Amino acid sequence: MKLKTAILAGLCTFFATGSIYAADPYPNKPITLVVPFAAGGPTDAVARLIAVPMGKELGQTIIVENTVGAGGTIAATRVARANPDGYMLFIHHMGMSTAPALYKKLAFDPMKDFEYIGQVVDVPMVLLGRKNFPANNFKELEAYIKVNKEKVTLANAGPGAVSQLCGLLFMSREGVELTTVPYKGTGPALTDLLGGQVDLLCDQTTQTVPYIKDNLVKTYGVTTPNRLSALPNIPTLDEQGLKGFDVKVWHGMYAPKGTPPAVLDKVNKALKAALNNPEVKARLAESNIEVVPMSKVTPNGLKDHLEAEINKWGPVIRKAGAYAD
Numbered sequence: 054m055k056l057k058t059a060i061l062a063g064l065c066t067f068f069a070t071g072s073i074y075a076a077d078p079y080p081n082k083p084i085t086l087v088v089p090f091a092a093g094g095p096t097d098a099v100a101r102l103i104a105v106p107m108g109k110e111l112g113q114t115i116i117v118e119n120t121v122g123a124g125g126t127i128a129a130t131r132v133a134r135a136n137p138d139g140y141m142l143f144i145h146h147m148g149m150s151t152a153p154a155l156y157k158k159l160a161f162d163p164m165k166d167f168e169y170i171g172q173v174v175d176v177p178m179v180l181l182g183r184k185n186f187p188a189n190n191f192k193e194l195e196a197y198i199k200v201n202k203e204k205v206t207l208a209n210a211g212p213g214a215v216s217q218l219c220g221l222l223f224m225s226r227e228g229v230e231l232t233t234v235p236y237k238g239t240g241p242a243l244t245d246l247l248g249g250q251v252d253l254l255c256d257q258t259t260q261t262v263p264y265i266k267d268n269l270v271k272t273y274g275v276t277t278p279n280r281l282s283a284l285p286n287i288p289t290l291d292e293q294g295l296k297g298f299d300v301k302v303w304h305g306m307y308a309p310k311g312t313p314p315a316v317l318d319k320v321n322k323a324l325k326a327a328l329n330n331p332e333v334k335a336r337l338a339e340s341n342i343e344v345v346p347m348s349k350v351t352p353n354g355l356k357d358h359l360e361a362e363i364n365k366w367g368p369v370i371r372k373a374g375a376y377a378d
């Protein structure tokens with residue numbers, strides 16, 4: 054009798070799934086979340102912060118893996134070529150929208166090779182100097198770099214990184230060219246700024262707020278049009294003369310093209326749950342990181358934004374002739 058029931062159950066499974074084995078529900082093994090910059094940096098920090106509650110929601114561990122280099126394009130290529138089974142996810146910032154114009158040869162197409170899970174957070178940036186840098190405020194910085202431009206170093210996270218774009222914008226507004234020092238992420242760049250090995254860095258607020266508050270760095274201005282609630286005493290670059298200076302870093306979560314809709318839906322629900330988690334929200338608020346409205350934490354919310362950003366940045370980058378190798 055038992056055998057008959059088992060055979061019947063097997064046949065039901067076969068007709069329902071096309072296989073004699075019932076498909077295990079997703080996820081039944083750990084998931085990899087690829088971060089395109091070095092550990093200890095802002096993208097890495099956001100990924101690690103949301104990976105734990107997302108994993109709890111999905112009932113599986115999410116392992117964060119850093120695949121670094123070439124402004125995030127090595128990681129994006131890796132994910133674009135991965136098995137579309139939901140076990141490899143990707144978090145990247147607005148570099149996903151600047152890469153098609155910045156890189157003459159790109160091994161992936163942001164609009165064709167990915168599924169979209171949702172936008173994640175928006176993060177402002179701050180222009181920082183090493184603690185013992187001679188300029189004590191923005192006016193002194195402007196005066197100093199005019200006279201000493203050959204010896205001033207400006208760190209960034211490589212071609213296509215937002216720290217590079219922010220630095221390029223700053224230099225073009227000041228009409229100076231400083232020596233840029235590329236790192237694999239602003240995590241290691243910030244370590245060197247704190248150690249006094251580089252002079253300046255434009256970084257996201259994710260990791261920098263405590264160092265700013267403890268005066269372990271010099272802070273010359275925030276890159277958004279309005280002051281930040283986490284750093285109310287730091288003036289904007291706009292109010293100090295760089296009118297219209299406006300850089301804010303958006304982030305999105307992706308999966309390889311062809312990932313099944315039911316899997317994307319589960320991951321999207323887990324992402325929303327993580328972003329609504331009170332501990333995550335409190336930690337994000339400390340760093341002035343904004344969770345985007347839930348209507349944007351959706352596949353179309355990300356896809357439409359990515360497309361608009363590609364169309365916004367493409368002409369700007371091509372006009373400036375700023376290309377990466």
Ligand code: MLT
Nearest residue numbers: 094096214215216238239
């Ligand atoms: C960037 O400058 O693009 C980011 O800060 C990179 C990072 O997360 O390290």
